[in-house]
Amino acid sequence: MSAWSSYRLEDFIPFTADVYYRLLERMGEDFWPLHLLTLLLGGTVLLLALRGRARLACLLLALPWLFVGVAYFMQRYGELNWAGRDIGWAFVLQGTLLAAAGASGFGIDRPARAIAPAVMLGMLLGLLGLLGMPLIAPLVGFDWFQAETFAIHPAPTAIVTLGVVLVLFRGIFLWAAGIIPLAWISVSGLTLLVLDAPWTPVMFAALAAGVLGLAVKSVAAYRRPPRGGAA
């Protein structure tokens, strides 16, 4: 038997469902009532993105990535998974990228119309991550502290960010800023799949919407005449 063909997805998830749900719960318990502030922060970021205040939106969005990278991955998830600390560093890198984009304005698109398809998809993802995700756990019978919240837990942080990236970024920067959120949404979806979590489809729906949004915006940019160019 070939060694690689014998591996299954479950071989890469080194903990059981109760451990994962307790991890979500511990983050919820340990940082309550920070959730209220993070929801406010997420709402502000979405509003700023929609109003074209891109650089400030990016600067604010950097903070949750740094926090989740350290508090969730390095201090807690890393106890359960060998890759935890490395993923934590990837989150810190994403936070740094967003902060750099906010400080320099690099890669930021001109303000888009709110009815542009990518912007609409981005906003939908933003609302899903910010308001939809925290409601899923209590709706499927879990504890409120297990509710996944933007800037406390990684999945809603990645989903909101992917939405904001769709609204704010352009060209290669669109993909550069979206790749880590996309990667985490994929890993998170696969983890939930192995653990048989009831909200697994939400993660794959967010992943599909994110990829679709990035593709739509890239194609639209390809067809669009360059800035200041003749029509």
Add this chain to the structure above:
Amino acid sequence: MKGNTKVRTDRRRFLKLLSSALAAMAMLPVLSRAAAEGLVRKPIRATGEKLPVIGLGTWRTFNVGSDPELLDARTEVVRAFFRHGGGLVDSSPMYGSAPDVMGYALKKLGVPESLFSAEKVWSPAGGSARQQFQQLAARWGLPEFNLLQVHNLVDWQQQLEALRELKAEGKIQYIGITTSHGRRHREFERVMASGDIDFAQLTYNITHREVESRLLPLARERGIAVIANRPYDGGRLIKGLKRSEKVPAWAREECGCRTWADFLLKFIVSHPAVNCAIPATTRVDHLNENMQAGHALMPSPGCRQKMVRHIESL
């Protein structure tokens, strides 16, 4: 008057409860001993030391980090395991916090006489085999291990050499090698045939029986004790059976299998080359089921064939 009667009744009830509780407490060691005595034990061929046929695996299930609630929950699993007279607990530096969780449980429960501690060295965890041994011993809170194995054959030449030195120094009793999921069987066979090892750990269950053709006969020939991992194929086998099938009546009567845990575990440990199966669980009720499978009656060779045919027919 009525009040007095109530007080008397309550006192009588309290005394009755107290005497029952004291009687139960007095019975505990007897029950525990009875449970331990009822477990089938097979000798490790290198020394003749007998090992209960049902052990405890820790992959995934004991990786709970520093969560106090889950640490206590797993301690209860370990408590139940030893109350049944369990012996072998198997872990690895690859299993995240599992060795620390064992250390937590043993600190809380004390180290029972029946414990047979089995650990592994694994190159990707970093450090030499000796350093890993020292770290793992500190994590379990033990001065030594009964068994130290080379995890998944990674760097087995150097690692086995180091394990032999540790064995010669008396820091470990037995050495071994492991594989799982049917990986690297040819190389595994070569090490079994040529290396001076006491234990071989491999995947063996009723749906994965490749090892029956070469590795298990070789283990018997070379006097190597065998630990069977993934007895429930990562949990999916028993979950599927419990969900959709009933244990057939003939299995109850002829093979002593009242539950699917009995059926699957008795099949494994009734193989003459297998010393011990190591199901992993997070739940005390599942642990109790698993340990029941370690009691006689064990399936005969004819019954084992019937069990295979039954599973293949589903």
